[in-house]
Amino acid sequence: xxxxxxxxxxxxxxxxxxxxxxxxxxxxxxxxxxxxxxxxxxxxxxxxxxxxxxxxxxxxxxxxxxxxxxxxxxxxxxxxxxxxxxxxxxxxxxxxxxxxxxxxxxxxxxxxxxxxxxxxxxxxxxxxxxxxxxxxxxxxxxxxxxxxxxxxxxxxxxxxxxxxxxxxxxxxxxxxxxxxxxxxxxxxxxxxxxxxxxxxxxxxxxxxxxxxxxxxxxxxxxxxxxxxxxxxxxxxxxxxxxxxxxxxxxxxxxxxxxxxxxxxxxxxxxxx
Ligand SMILES: Nc1ncnc2c1ncn2[C@@H]1O[C@H](COP(=O)(O)OP(=O)(O)OP(=O)(O)O)[C@@H](O)[C@H]1O
Ligand SMILES: [Mg+2]
Numbered sequence: 001x002x003x004x005x006x007x008x009x010x011x012x013x014x015x016x017x018x019x020x021x022x023x024x025x026x027x028x029x030x031x032x033x034x035x036x037x038x039x040x041x042x043x044x045x046x047x048x049x050x051x052x053x054x055x056x057x058x059x060x061x062x063x064x065x066x067x068x069x070x071x072x073x074x075x076x077x078x079x080x081x082x083x084x085x086x087x088x089x090x091x092x093x094x095x096x097x098x099x100x101x102x103x104x105x106x107x108x109x110x111x112x113x114x115x116x117x118x119x120x121x122x123x124x125x126x127x128x129x130x131x132x133x134x135x136x137x138x139x140x141x142x143x144x145x146x147x148x149x150x151x152x153x154x155x156x157x158x159x160x161x162x163x164x165x166x167x168x169x170x171x172x173x174x175x176x177x178x179x180x181x182x183x184x185x186x187x188x189x190x191x192x193x194x195x196x197x198x199x200x201x202x203x204x205x206x207x208x209x210x211x212x213x214x215x216x217x218x219x220x221x222x223x224x225x226x227x228x229x230x231x232x233x234x235x236x237x238x239x240x241x242x243x244x245x246x247x248x249x250x251x252x253x254x255x256x257x258x259x260x261x262x263x264x265x266x267x268x269x270x271x272x
Contacts, residue, residue, distance in 0.1 A: 001025055002165075002197065007056030007066070009042050009221075016042040018221035019056070024214065027197045029188060031208035034218035035241050040201040043218070044167045047199070048082050049073045060165075074105055080165040081158030085173045087150040091143035095134070095153050098142050099125040102160030128156045132186055148179025155186055166190065168200040172207065184211050205237055 002024040009017040017039040024030060032040045045051040047058060049068065057064045065076050081102070089098045100117050117125075129135045132152045137145055142153060151171060158166055168187060172180035188211055191198045202208045208215050209229040217225030217232075217240035224239050225232070 001027070001061060003057075003059040005057045005059065007043070007046060007058060008054045009039070009046060009051065010054045015221045017046070017053075020218070020221075020223050022216055022223060022226050024197065027191065027195045028213040029191045029211055030197070030199045031202045031212035031215045032199065032218060033202055033205065033208050033215060033240060037220075038218040039221040040218055041169050044082070044169050044199065044201060047165075048080055048167055049077055050082075078103075078105060078161045079163055080167055081161045081163040083151070083154050083158055083166065083168040083171050085170040087142075087147070087154045087174075089142040089150055089153055089157075092141055094139055095129065095142055095145070096122065096125050096138040098153055099129060099156045099160050102157040125156070125160060128159050129153075132156055146179065147175050148182050151175065151179070151183045152186060155183070155190070159190065163196060165197045165199065168198065170201050170203055173203050180207070187211070205232060208232065 004020055004022050007017060007020045008015060020039075020043060032043065034040055042051060046053045046066065049065065053066045056066065058066050068076050090101070093101075100121055103121065126135060126138060129138050132155060134145075134149055134152050134156070137149055137153070142150060145153065155166075166187065171187065172183050175183060184207060187198050187200065190196055200212075202212075209232055212229055215225065215227060215229055215232055216223055217236070219240055219242070225236055227236075
């Protein structure tokens with residue numbers, strides 16, 4: 001379904017992403033891990049046509065999405081919705097309107113300016129909010145919600161696009177452990193129940209282990225690990241994050257557990 005071939009992005013002299021290749025067959029939950037600056041966000045932005053690649057191909061069902069331009073590129077952007085660490089909602093706008101913004105590019109400017117949503121669109125937005133357990137928040141301003149609720153609104157907005165792939169750039173990095181779990185469980189449900197591929201940049205190993213079918217580890221723009229969570233041993237983590245990373249920095253993108261017990265303790269705290 002997804003075939004990434006030798007994808008490279010060079011900024012000035014520096015390769016932010018270098019010859020990244022991997023293939024995914026079927027709607028897996030994929031985690032991309034790596035320390036700060038490894039190239040995770042740049043890769044997701046290329047997948048979503050937000051940043052042009054320097055070279056390489058990303059084939060989705062045989063079609064190279066990096067080569068799409070104009071209307072085709074916009075159509076692809078609706079097919080792969082993006083979720084960000086900072087939610088990117090319109091803070092003063094009500095929740096249901098934020099969700100309806102997921103289909104802005106399907107509408108004329110006039111319809112948008114006058115907020116002329118069809119009854120079907122509104123019913124659909126409300127049913128997505130209901131599915132994600134936040135229907136009662138629909139009339140509130142987005143800024144009045146907790147971070148976890150706002151991220152679920154962002155996921156609802158993504159679902160409104162009816163995407164095949166959901167790209168999530170550190171979706172839980174701004175959330176407390178309980179909200180982080182709710183948001184990750186929500187993404188997992190969408191993956192399993194709807195068969196939508198999820199590709200998420202994640203900043204802790206434990207989250208990657210717990211939710212992903214497949215993990216890609218990046219270091220300095222390159223793929224240094226590609227496997228299932230069970231293969232993510234401490235030694236592998238050191239390869240990905242570098243030997244100087246320490247478990248105490250578990251809230252940062254350099255987090256690695258130093259031993260299995262500490263790892264278990266962290267996982268337990270994530271579940272608390
Ligand atoms: N627009 C840009 N112009 C120049 N360099 C950039 C640009 N965007 C990213 N880079 C560089 O590319 C490299 C990869 O950055 P990227 O944001 O993809 O890393 P990341 O893995 O997402 O890091 P983090 O965990 O901090 O989010 C970094 O060295 C960064 O400074
Ligand atoms: Mg990033």
